[in-house]
Amino acid sequence: MTREEANRLLHAYIDGELDPAKTLELEAHLAENPSVRAACERLREMSAAIRDKADYHAAPAWLEARVRAAIPAERKDASARPIRWRWLTPAGAMAADWLRPAASFAAVALVTWVVALGTMRPGEDERITQEVLASHVRATLANRFYDVASSDQHTVKPWLSARLAFSPPVADLSASGFELAGGRLDYIGAQPVAVLVYKRRAHLIDVFVWPVEAQKTEQTLARDGFNIERFAKNGMGFWLVSDLNRNELDDFARLLAEQGAAP
Amino acid sequence: MLAADSVLLHHTDPVPLHKPVSEPKRRFEQLVLPHFDAAYNLARWLTRNDHDAQDVVQEAVLRAFRFFDGLRGEARPWLLSIVRNTFLTWLQINRPADTVGFDDGLVELIPSDEDGPEVLAARSFDRKMLNEAIAALPLQFREALILRELEDLSYKDIARITDVPMGTVMSRLARARRLLAESLGALSNISGTQVHK
Numbered sequence: 001m002t003r004e005e006a007n008r009l010l011h012a013y014i015d016g017e018l019d020p021a022k023t024l025e026l027e028a029h030l031a032e033n034p035s036v037r038a039a040c041e042r043l044r045e046m047s048a049a050i051r052d053k054a055d056y057h058a059a060p061a062w063l064e065a066r067v068r069a070a071i072p073a074e075r076k077d078a079s080a081r082p083i084r085w086r087w088l089t090p091a092g093a094m095a096a097d098w099l100r101p102a103a104s105f106a107a108v109a110l111v112t113w114v115v116a117l118g119t120m121r122p123g124e125d126e127r128i129t130q131e132v133l134a135s136h137v138r139a140t141l142a143n144r145f146y147d148v149a150s151s152d153q154h155t156v157k158p159w160l161s162a163r164l165a166f167s168p169p170v171a172d173l174s175a176s177g178f179e180l181a182g183g184r185l186d187y188i189g190a191q192p193v194a195v196l197v198y199k200r201r202a203h204l205i206d207v208f209v210w211p212v213e214a215q216k217t218e219q220t221l222a223r224d225g226f227n228i229e230r231f232a233k234n235g236m237g238f239w240l241v242s243d244l245n246r247n248e249l250d251d252f253a254r255l256l257a258e259q260g261a262a263p
Numbered sequence: 264m265l266a267a268d269s270v271l272l273h274h275t276d277p278v279p280l281h282k283p284v285s286e287p288k289r290r291f292e293q294l295v296l297p298h299f300d301a302a303y304n305l306a307r308w309l310t311r312n313d314h315d316a317q318d319v320v321q322e323a324v325l326r327a328f329r330f331f332d333g334l335r336g337e338a339r340p341w342l343l344s345i346v347r348n349t350f351l352t353w354l355q356i357n358r359p360a361d362t363v364g365f366d367d368g369l370v371e372l373i374p375s376d377e378d379g380p381e382v383l384a385a386r387s388f389d390r391k392m393l394n395e396a397i398a399a400l401p402l403q404f405r406e407a408l409i410l411r412e413l414e415d416l417s418y419k420d421i422a423r424i425t426d427v428p429m430g431t432v433m434s435r436l437a438r439a440r441r442l443l444a445e446s447l448g449a450l451s452n453i454s455g456t457q458v459h460k
Contacts, residue, residue, distance in 0.1 A: 011437045015411065017418045046440060050412040053390045054397055059303035063317055067299070067324050068292070073285045 001029045006036050014043050016213035020165065124189070125219075128239065131188045133223055135195065136206045136241040139184070145197050145204060146182030156183040160194045168194035168209040169236065171259050178205070178252055188239075198252070205242040205252060212237035218253075220246070229253045291328050298339045299324070301414055302346045308409045309350045311398050315357075323349035340420040347406065347424055396446045404439035411436055 006029045012018040013026055030037045139145045148159040153170040160183050161167040172180065179199040186195050186208070193210040218231040227249045229240040238256065242249055302323060307316040323346040334341050397405060403425070410421045422429045 008437070011440065012418070012433055015418065015436070017433070043440065046444065047412060049393065050397070050408070050443075053393050054413060055390075055394050056300075056413055057304045057307035057316070058300045059320065060317075063303070063320065064296070064299050067321050068296070070321065070325060071288055071291065071328050073288055 001025050003033070003036065006030070006033070007039065010036070010040050010043055014040065014047055128189050129221070129223065129228060132206070132208050132239045132241050133226060133228065135186045135188065135208070136226065139195075139206070140204075145184065145206075147184040149182040151180050151182075153180060156180060156196065159183065160185070164192055164194055166194075166211050166236075168196065169234075170196060171256060173198065173252070173255050173259065176251075176255055178255065200242075200244055200248060200252070203242055203244040205240060205244055205249070207256065208239040208241070209236055211235055220250070222246070231257055233257050287331060288328070291331055294334070294338050295324070295327055295331070295342055298342050301339055302342050304413060305343050305346050305406070305409060306350060308398070308405060308413075309347070309402070310353075315353070319346065319350050319353050322353070337420075339414075340416060340424055343410070343414070343416075344424040344426075392447060396443050399446060400439055400442055404435055404442060407432060407435040408439040408443070 006026060009018060009022060009026050013023065018026065030040060148156055150156050150159075151174070153172050157167065157170040160170070163185055170180070170183070174180065177200060181197045181199045181204065183197060184195045186193055188208060188210070191210060193208050196207040196209065198205040198207065212232050212235065218229075220227070220229045222228065226241055226243055227246050229249055231238055231253060238253075240249060240253055240256075244252070299320075303316060303320050306319040306323070307313065310316045310319055323342070326349060327342055327345045330345070397408065400408065406425060407421060410416045410424060411418075416424070418429045418432045421432045425432070427435075
């Protein structure tokens with residue numbers, strides 16, 4: 001990779017938009033070139049500074065009230081042509097013209113679908129929360145928690161690494177009363193992820209692990225009687241789901257962040 | 264009855280209480296209005312003042328309601344694309360001279376960053392300088408930067424909202440960051456702060 005190309009790709013890299021192959025190439029280049037590495041760090045700093053310091057202009061409350069009031073109770077011009085995303089190619093646009101009568105029926109169906117979907121997935125985090133929760137519940141229902149059942153981290157880690165594009169950190173926390181029980185694979189947020197399963201008395205804890213770009217802040221929440229916790233460390237994101245009580249799950253998360261997140 | 268309604272609707276009060284809120288309006292409020300702040304933030308950064316941002320957002324949200332059937336996928340990027348289109352219309356009517364700056368020719372005229380992005384150390388500029396420097400960016404770079412850094416949108420969403428290919432989004436972001444670094448560097452020089460080079 002040339003220096004020019006590396007510099008060009010740095011932006012996509014820090015924005016988490018570079019494909020895996022180019023990412024590997026660029027990271028190899030970064031490892032060899034301290035000056036490009038420094039440029040990358042400065043870019044990251046600048047991006048972080050903008051996020052941190054640039055004004056986010058929240059709307060004044062009275063404006064939202066005024067706009068809400070101005071929205072008519074009924075839509076008068078329902079026949080108006082909808083604004084579409086303009087990602088269609090010219091050929092696609094022609095096809096769309098041709099299909100318009102069918103499209104209006106489809107639009108009604110789609111709006112219904114989007115509304116149903118919208119209530120389920122307001123954002124990326126919410127979607128992942130639901131996916132990890134669903135994975136945990138499915139495993140419980142099917143009583144199939146592991147693809148590899150082992151309390152030995154040196155068995156679980158290679159098994160997962162061999163099947164994923166990354167190697168998840170697997171910690172031995174048995175001294176603190178959290179036994180490793182095994183691991184499995186799942187598919188969360190449109191990517192294959194590692195799931196480590198730990199045991200505390202009769203409770204199972206699912207730890208979902210996958211590489212993340214940004215260090216997201218820690219978060220805890222409860223959903224449908226399960227406790228969920230997430231944090232990121234050393235480039236890996238961790239989502240914990242369990243029916244274990246909040247205090248013990250907090251302890252576990254802390255131990256994991258301290259010992260388990262080391263590569 | 265009709266007369267009373269029209270009087271009420273011109274008021275800034277919420278929808279008249281005796282009238283049940285219609286199904287589309289309720290769905291719209293649930294799905295789209297949670298993104299009202301995002302709409303305002305974008306409009307505010309595009310217009311660069313509160314008053315115009317208020318006008319643009321109000322118009323954009325009413326338009327969004329009319330075109331609610333056109334919503335595909337996520338509501339936030341969809342609403343932001345309408346805010347942007349509304350802003351461009353507003354710009355043509357109110358500031359026709361400024362639309363000249365909205366030309367990507369500028370991107371091609373300027374050679375790409377040959378020797379790497381020389382971004383100064385981020386600690387060396389303060390909030391006010393940063394906000395002013397972003398506000399001073401040409402429109403197409405400013406909007407790409409705001410959508411990426413403040414709205415945390417993907418290149419794909421930004422490409423749809425700003426109606427350009429993803430490669431252009433990338434080059435606009437690179438250009439935006441470089442321009443910002445340069446202007447902040449110049450600002451720091453003036454104020455005598457240490458600049459990383």
